[in-house]
Amino acid sequence: MAAAITSREQDYSQWYNDLILKGGLADYSAVRGCMVIKPYGFALWENMRDQLDRMFKETGHVNAYFPLFIPKSFLSKEAAHVEGFAKECAVVTHYRLKNDPNGGGVVVDPEAKLEEELIVRPTSETIIWNTYKDWIQSYRDLPILVNQWANVVRWEMRTRLFLRTAEFLWQEGHTAHATAQEAVEETRKMLDVYAQFAEEWMAVPVIKGVKTANERFAGAEDTYCIEALMQDGKALQAGTSHFLGQNFAKAFDVKFSNKENELEYVWATSWGVSTRLIGGLVMAHSDDQGLILPPKIAPLQVVIVPIHKGEEQLNAITEKVNVLMSELKALGVRVKYDNSDNARPGWKFAEHELKGVPVRIAIGGRDLENGTAEVARRDEKTKATLSMDGLAQHIHQLLSDIQQNMFNKAKAYRDSHITKVDTWEEFVEALETKGGFVSAHWDGTAETEEEIKTKTKATIRCIPLNNEQEEGKCVLTGKPSKERVLFALAY
Amino acid sequence: MAAAITSREQDYSQWYNDLILKGGLADYSAVRGCMVIKPYGFALWENMRDQLDRMFKETGHVNAYFPLFIPKSFLSKEAAHVEGFAKECAVVTHYRLKNDPNGGGVVVDPEAKLEEELIVRPTSETIIWNTYKDWIQSYRDLPILVNQWANVVRWEMRTRLFLRTAEFLWQEGHTAHATAQEAVEETRKMLDVYAQFAEEWMAVPVIKGVKTANERFAGAEDTYCIEALMQDGKALQAGTSHFLGQNFAKAFDVKFSNKENELEYVWATSWGVSTRLIGGLVMAHSDDQGLILPPKIAPLQVVIVPIHKGEEQLNAITEKVNVLMSELKALGVRVKYDNSDNARPGWKFAEHELKGVPVRIAIGGRDLENGTAEVARRDEKTKATLSMDGLAQHIHQLLSDIQQNMFNKAKAYRDSHITKVDTWEEFVEALETKGGFVSAHWDGTAETEEEIKTKTKATIRCIPLNNEQEEGKCVLTGKPSKERVLFALAY
Ligand SMILES: [Zn+2]
Ligand SMILES: [Zn+2]
Numbered sequence: 001m002a003a004a005i006t007s008r009e010q011d012y013s014q015w016y017n018d019l020i021l022k023g024g025l026a027d028y029s030a031v032r033g034c035m036v037i038k039p040y041g042f043a044l045w046e047n048m049r050d051q052l053d054r055m056f057k058e059t060g061h062v063n064a065y066f067p068l069f070i071p072k073s074f075l076s077k078e079a080a081h082v083e084g085f086a087k088e089c090a091v092v093t094h095y096r097l098k099n100d101p102n103g104g105g106v107v108v109d110p111e112a113k114l115e116e117e118l119i120v121r122p123t124s125e126t127i128i129w130n131t132y133k134d135w136i137q138s139y140r141d142l143p144i145l146v147n148q149w150a151n152v153v154r155w156e157m158r159t160r161l162f163l164r165t166a167e168f169l170w171q172e173g174h175t176a177h178a179t180a181q182e183a184v185e186e187t188r189k190m191l192d193v194y195a196q197f198a199e200e201w202m203a204v205p206v207i208k209g210v211k212t213a214n215e216r217f218a219g220a221e222d223t224y225c226i227e228a229l230m231q232d233g234k235a236l237q238a239g240t241s242h243f244l245g246q247n248f249a250k251a252f253d254v255k256f257s258n259k260e261n262e263l264e265y266v267w268a269t270s271w272g273v274s275t276r277l278i279g280g281l282v283m284a285h286s287d288d289q290g291l292i293l294p295p296k297i298a299p300l301q302v303v304i305v306p307i308h309k310g311e312e313q314l315n316a317i318t319e320k321v322n323v324l325m326s327e328l329k330a331l332g333v334r335v336k337y338d339n340s341d342n343a344r345p346g347w348k349f350a351e352h353e354l355k356g357v358p359v360r361i362a363i364g365g366r367d368l369e370n371g372t373a374e375v376a377r378r379d380e381k382t383k384a385t386l387s388m389d390g391l392a393q394h395i396h397q398l399l400s401d402i403q404q405n406m407f408n409k410a411k412a413y414r415d416s417h418i419t420k421v422d423t424w425e426e427f428v429e430a431l432e433t434k435g436g437f438v439s440a441h442w443d444g445t446a447e448t449e450e451e452i453k454t455k456t457k458a459t460i461r462c463i464p465l466n467n468e469q470e471e472g473k474c475v476l477t478g479k480p481s482k483e484r485v486l487f488a489l490a491y
Numbered sequence: 492m493a494a495a496i497t498s499r500e501q502d503y504s505q506w507y508n509d510l511i512l513k514g515g516l517a518d519y520s521a522v523r524g525c526m527v528i529k530p531y532g533f534a535l536w537e538n539m540r541d542q543l544d545r546m547f548k549e550t551g552h553v554n555a556y557f558p559l560f561i562p563k564s565f566l567s568k569e570a571a572h573v574e575g576f577a578k579e580c581a582v583v584t585h586y587r588l589k590n591d592p593n594g595g596g597v598v599v600d601p602e603a604k605l606e607e608e609l610i611v612r613p614t615s616e617t618i619i620w621n622t623y624k625d626w627i628q629s630y631r632d633l634p635i636l637v638n639q640w641a642n643v644v645r646w647e648m649r650t651r652l653f654l655r656t657a658e659f660l661w662q663e664g665h666t667a668h669a670t671a672q673e674a675v676e677e678t679r680k681m682l683d684v685y686a687q688f689a690e691e692w693m694a695v696p697v698i699k700g701v702k703t704a705n706e707r708f709a710g711a712e713d714t715y716c717i718e719a720l721m722q723d724g725k726a727l728q729a730g731t732s733h734f735l736g737q738n739f740a741k742a743f744d745v746k747f748s749n750k751e752n753e754l755e756y757v758w759a760t761s762w763g764v765s766t767r768l769i770g771g772l773v774m775a776h777s778d779d780q781g782l783i784l785p786p787k788i789a790p791l792q793v794v795i796v797p798i799h800k801g802e803e804q805l806n807a808i809t810e811k812v813n814v815l816m817s818e819l820k821a822l823g824v825r826v827k828y829d830n831s832d833n834a835r836p837g838w839k840f841a842e843h844e845l846k847g848v849p850v851r852i853a854i855g856g857r858d859l860e861n862g863t864a865e866v867a868r869r870d871e872k873t874k875a876t877l878s879m880d881g882l883a884q885h886i887h888q889l890l891s892d893i894q895q896n897m898f899n900k901a902k903a904y905r906d907s908h909i910t911k912v913d914t915w916e917e918f919v920e921a922l923e924t925k926g927g928f929v930s931a932h933w934d935g936t937a938e939t940e941e942e943i944k945t946k947t948k949a950t951i952r953c954i955p956l957n958n959e960q961e962e963g964k965c966v967l968t969g970k971p972s973k974e975r976v977l978f979a980l981a982y
Contacts, residue, residue, distance in 0.1 A: 030565070030621050031609065034558035039637060042555045064533045067525035068611075068642055068658050069581070072588070074521070076596035086597045090560070091585040092611065093599065095646040097563070097577045105567035106577045108584065108608055117599055118522065120559070120583065120611070130521050140833060146530060151559055151642065155586040167559050342631060 005354070007288045012232045019282055020161045023291045023355055033159040033166030037275070040355065043299035045169065045275060049149065051201055051297070052171065052273065055193050061145045061173060066127050068151075069118035074126035078251040081125065084218020088155035090120040090166075120153040125219060125270055128174045129248040136176060136266055138257050143186070144176040162279035163236075163491055170274030176266045178256065180245070183267035184222075187243040190271040191224045194239035202277065203294040203406040204228045204284045205414050206238055207437070207486065209462025214446050217270075221245035227461045227486070229414040230283040233435020235461045235488035238280050241271035279491070284410050285379075291356030292378055294406050295399040302328060302335040302395060303357045307345045307364035314339070317363050320388065324361075324373075327392035333399065353378065358402050359395060379406050420484070427475045431458055431489065438487045441472035443479035452476055458487040496845070498779045503723045510773055511652045514782045514846055524650040524657030528766070531846065534790035536660065536766060540640065542692055542788070543662065543764065546684050552636045552664060557618050559642075560609035565617035569742040572616065575709020579646035581611040581657075611644040616710060616761055619665045620739040627667060627757055629748050634677070635667040643765075653770035654727075654982055661765035667757045669747065671736070674758035675713075678734040681762040682715045685730035693768065694785040694897040695719045695775045696905050697729055698928070698977065700953025705937050708761075712736035718952045718977070720905040721774040724926020726952045726979035729771050732762035770982070775901050776870075782847030783869055785897050786890040793819060793826040793886060794848045798836045798855035805830070808854050811879065815852075815864075818883035824890065844869065849893050850886060870897050911975070918966045918978070922949055928979050932972035934965035943967055949978040 005022065006014040020026050025041030037045065053063075075086040096112030099105075121127065128146075135141060149171045156164050173190060177183040191208055198206045206226035216223045220242035228238045246265040249255070255263045285292040295301050304321050308314040321337050328335045338348055345362065352360050362374040373391060376383045379402050386394060417436025421427045430438045442448060442460065452475075453459055463485045472481045496513065497505040511517050516532030528536065544554075566577040587603030590596075612618065619637075626632060644658045664681060668674040682699055689697045697717035707714040711733035719729045737756040740746070746754045776783040786792050795812050799805040812828050819826045829839055836853065843851050853865040864882060867874045870893050877885060908927025912918045921929045933939060933951065943966075944950055954976045963972045 027622065027625065029558045030562060030618065031558045031560045034560060036558065036622050037556040039553040039555045043553065045556075046554065062530040062534065063537065064530045065528040065536075065660065067520045067522045067527065068644065069522045069525060071521060072599075073596060075588070082597060086588045088587055090583045090609070091588065091599055092581045093584045094582040096579055097566070097582065097610070105564060106573060108563075108582055118581070119588070127521065131518065131527050134518065153559065169556065 005288060005290060008231065015288070016279075016283060017161060019286055019291055020279075023282075025278065025282070025291075026161050028161075031166075033156055035161055035165050035167075037169075040299060041278065044278060044281075044293070044297060047297040047299065048197075048201070048277060049171070052193075052197055053149075055197060056147050056171075056173065059189060059193060061147045061175075064146045064148055065150070066124050066131065066148060068121055070121050070124070070127045072117045072119055074130060075119060077126060078219045078247055080247070081219035081251075085122045085154075086119075088157070089122050090153045090155060092118040092120065121150070122152055122154045123270075123272075124148065124150070124152075124172055125174065125244070125248050125268075126252070129252040129254055129268070132174075132176055132266070133252050133254045136254055136256050139178050139259055142176055142178045142256060142266065143182065145173075145186075146175065147171055147173040160279070160491075162275055162282070164276075168275050170272050172270060172272040175269045176249075176254070177269070178258065178264075178267070180267050183245075183269050184243050187222070187224055187241045187269045187271065190269070191226065191239070191241040194241065194271070194273060195226050197273075198226055198228065198238055198277075199407060201294065201296050202281050202284075203296075203403055203410060204238070204280060205407065205411040207462065207464055209464040209467075209486065211240075211462060212446070212449060212460050212485070214449050215459065217242045219244060219247050220270075221247070224465075225462055227437075227488075228280050228284060229410075229417055229436055229488075230280065230491070231413070232283070233417060233489070235437065235490040236276075236280045236283070237461070237490065238277060239271070239273040242269060244268035244270060285406055286356065289350075289381075290354030292406065293356035293358060295358045295403045298356065298358055299334065300336050300355075300357050301333050301399055302359045302361060303352045304335065304337045304361045304363065305345055305348050305352075306337075306339050307362055309365065313365055313368070316368055320363060320368070324388070324392060328395060331392060331396045333392075333396060349376075358399060361391075361395070377402055379409075418486070421475065422472070424475050427487070428456060431456055431487070436488065437461065439484045440475045440487055441481035441483075442485050443474035443477050443481055448474060448476050448479075452487070458489055461486045461488050461490060496779055496781060499722065506779070507770075507774060508652060510777055510782055511770075514773075516769065516773070516782075517652050519652075522657075524647055526652055526656050526658075528660075531790055532769065535769060535772075535784065535788060538788040538790065539688075539692070539768060540662070543684075543688055544640075546688060547638050547662075547664070550680060550684060552638045552666075555637045555639055556641070557615050557622065557639060559612055561612050561615070561618045563608045563610055565621060566610060568617060569710045569738055571738070572710035572742075576613045576645075577610075579648070580613050581644045581646060583609040583611065612641070613643055613645045614761075614763075615639065615641070615643075615663055616665065616735070616739050616759075617743070620743040620745055620759070623665075623667055623757070624743050624745045627745055627747050630669050630750055633667055633669045633747060633757065634673065636664075636677075637666065638662055638664040651770070651982075653766055653773070655767075659766050661763050664760070664762045666760045667740075667745070668760070669749065669755075669758070671758050674736075674760050675734050678713070678715055678732045678760045678762070681760070682717065682730075682732040685732065685762070685764060686717050688764075689717055689719065689729055689768075690898060692785065692787050693772050693775075694787075694894055694901060695729070695771060696898065696902040698953065698955055700955040700958075700977065702731075702953060703937070703940060703951050703976075705940050706951065708733045710735060710738050712738070715956075716953055718928075718979075719771050719775060720901075720908055720927055720979075721771065721982070722904070723774070724908060724980070726928065726981040727767075727771045727774070728952070728981065729768060730762070730764040733760060735759035735761060776897055777847065780841075780872075781845030783897065784847035784849060786849045786894045789847065789849055790825065791827050791846075791848050792824050792890055793850045793852060794843045795826065795828045795852045795854065796836050796839050796843075797828075797830055798853055800856065804856055804859070807859055811854060811859070815879070815883060819886060822883060822887045824883075824887060840867075849890060852886070868893055870900075909977070912966065913963070915966050919947060922947055922978070922980065926980065928952065928977045930975045930977055931966045932963035932974075933976050934968050934970035934972055939965060939967050939970075943978070949980055952977045952979050952981060
């Protein structure tokens, strides 16, 4: 459709929506806060999901599926969890509709009221740990390394396509262990998997860290996270991995007999990433012409456009293209020949640019004569005329160069947007003028964290792992601090 | 855990439940009518899903994702559809919980009542056609060939693991076409895909047919189906493909301008299979020792068990096994070495039998001396001592033989349980003594169909495609009939 995109400069937020909607990733739906993931967006998600799934399986995990509904009483069993999740959620109260006796279509049958309301899962710790109670008796039953791909619902008041929707797709890993140490190792291992996926597949550099108590998952002892930086200088939490201690085991009475035949509570982790990643991907890389997708997860990696006068020339081009296509496919490249007669080449170029296809190849009459093709890369918007000899191999290499270049670019941007500050004035100025991560000393109290948030909207994104220990003074209170933490405005 | 299985003879229903529960496929959950799909069952579903997904993509389909919730009013828009689906369903009426002022945990916040109730999708025609309205303007936008993998909820009163659960996983294809003919072709094409999948991958022979008006999907013009036969002589509908005519296009006002620039309503199909297939798979093949899984979709195809005295012998066996394992893996075989010290070989044999692993290889001291291994096939419960030379290649071939043998066996059983009858007495006797499909003349009226169902519980499973035309008289009413239809008791 090659529709006009609002520029980032003009309206960043509208730019983002334009990319999602006009790029064909998603649509609004008739249900408040829920979106439709369109085929192009879903193909992107499939590539991300399949790679994550491979990485989970390589690290010893298996998939399972647990019920969509959670009995209301389950949410109350873990004290912190209920505070975090039992508030804005979809509540099923009835199980039947009937014809309206007054002729107004169908109405809820008041006689079909559930004894106990069911909650559409906002996350599945409770229903899963209620199940694990039946699965775990002895240390021989441990560890349990289960993941679930599922839809979840959180009744968000302000929604954004992909970034914050009432329903979203995600995976949630839920593991059970015999020792705290093993559970902590699992938590860290999955954080590493997420970081590796974000950097190597999404080309998005991330900072690994741990959340402050304030920002912790409801029911966790420790929440680890990966934090990415968007082009408007805001941070985006791209994945979390929680060490849950024995909290859920205690709430659902899940014990195992250890090798000494003593009963102990089981140790837990949970970890998840969601379709929110797509929002982060879009904002990390795209430009005012449209999406820029990393080759490794792009639904389409290469598109070939013929530029011809008449059928005869088209046939000659198609002959060349068929050879190139089969060579590219043999190399595992996802390629499409866009030879539709519905649109002119210029329109097609704009459309593929909008959709972020990493490489575009155009072949015209001159190219036929010279044995060449014009190769354009989406990330740098550069073009080169190249020989058809060995072109497939060249393109294959180019895709890998683009992947690396996109990561390098995003990393250079991110690295240049981590600002060390030592005073409150510097702190505020960095946030207001430059954005990005602000590395500052903090006195370690929830009160100060809250006050900084109230004054500036900035939150502590994380305390980076392997953080340098450094004596300093809190930027707000001047109280002593032993390390810097990363503040940012965030999605 | 090598637990005892109730025999089919003793209690068929309990036999089925034993296989599902003790075979590790699924568990009951804390939510009425919802089940937990355990890792082994989910791995089976993944193999089925992945193959179906490949077949959908090969036939030009793409995946997308639509909202879990459907506004209540949408269900009323298609008259037949509301009758079929708007009755037993999960209704979301509120979007918030709050702390009980009386201290009883959390309660529904009466102030957070939805203006319009949301239904958890029992099927997605309505929300999807409401979306297609925005996607379709011109014949150039057609066809739309979209599939969705999703969870759906139907509030069933009597549930059976996999066969009938309140929540289940499925795929639902929803396509939009410019002509009736193209939509009918799509409907038939997807029926063929289902039949091919059932026969070649699940080793379950199916009869392709069309449903009577009585048994049609609510909102369809024609419902095509594949029907399989279980070992207790009952039929199981294994997949359906619906020609929806213009019903949903009219209900949601979805028109396109054709090449002559005239507005027409769009033609629709929908088609689906679900986790119910797993129930059918289990009942089609298994025996009193446990599951028998077809190699093509079995999570594990080969298990190797060492039978050793002492560590030294185990090491010698393991050395041989490692070579065999890597050869098998190179051939794409899913293999596991069960060398755990927790259980004795006999216990392991029973466990793998229960789980339906197609091939078991045992290697003991004698085998080490002789350069042999004992190979047992699950389908025929036969054993053979074979040379280790070329064993991997042999196993690879054996898996394919087992796949074919399972299909042949199921087909021989099915074919011998299609009984042609011409009188009411024969009809009743065939149903009562032999079970299976009863091929009989029927006068074509819904009344007769209903009366036969009331008298015998048998329903018309389908009118087979390419049915022989044959003059005859209805088994119940004696009225004239032009073809036989297939009756059966059914799941
Ligand atoms: Zn900047
Ligand atoms: Zn029989």
